[in-house]
Amino acid sequence: MCASVTVLRSYPDQQKLRWAVAAIHPTTAIIGLDESENGLAILRELRGSFPEVVRIAAHTHDIPELILEALRAGACEFLGPPFPAGYLERGLERRWPLRRLGAPKRGN
Numbered sequence: 001m002c003a004s005v006t007v008l009r010s011y012p013d014q015q016k017l018r019w020a021v022a023a024i025h026p027t028t029a030i031i032g033l034d035e036s037e038n039g040l041a042i043l044r045e046l047r048g049s050f051p052e053v054v055r056i057a058a059h060t061h062d063i064p065e066l067i068l069e070a071l072r073a074g075a076c077e078f079l080g081p082p083f084p085a086g087y088l089e090r091g092l093e094r095r096w097p098l099r100r101l102g103a104p105k106r107g108n
Helices: 014-024 039-047 064-073 087-095
Strands: 028-032 054-058 078-079
Touching: 014 039, 028 039, 039 054, 039 064, 054 064, 064 078
Parallel strands: 028 054, 054 078
Antiparallel strands: none
């Protein structure tokens, strides 16, 4: 199974967000918190309407208050700088094991 990526260039209103998520059926959403407070509203909406979607908040600074606010709004993980190699993969792997093509299965 191949994963696909859909990027929303701006945050839609709640009705359009619900429509988009219902149409796309994402397993994971990475929500940028840099632009405005809309990111926190999106986290709350996804948590309430689509609890099965893994919600990852991202910001260009590690601000403790923002991290706590994002987690309270429904983020399962928070990504902040720096983003070294493998950082995103490790964050996702904490939620579920990743399948790697050509890699041996764990425990074998």
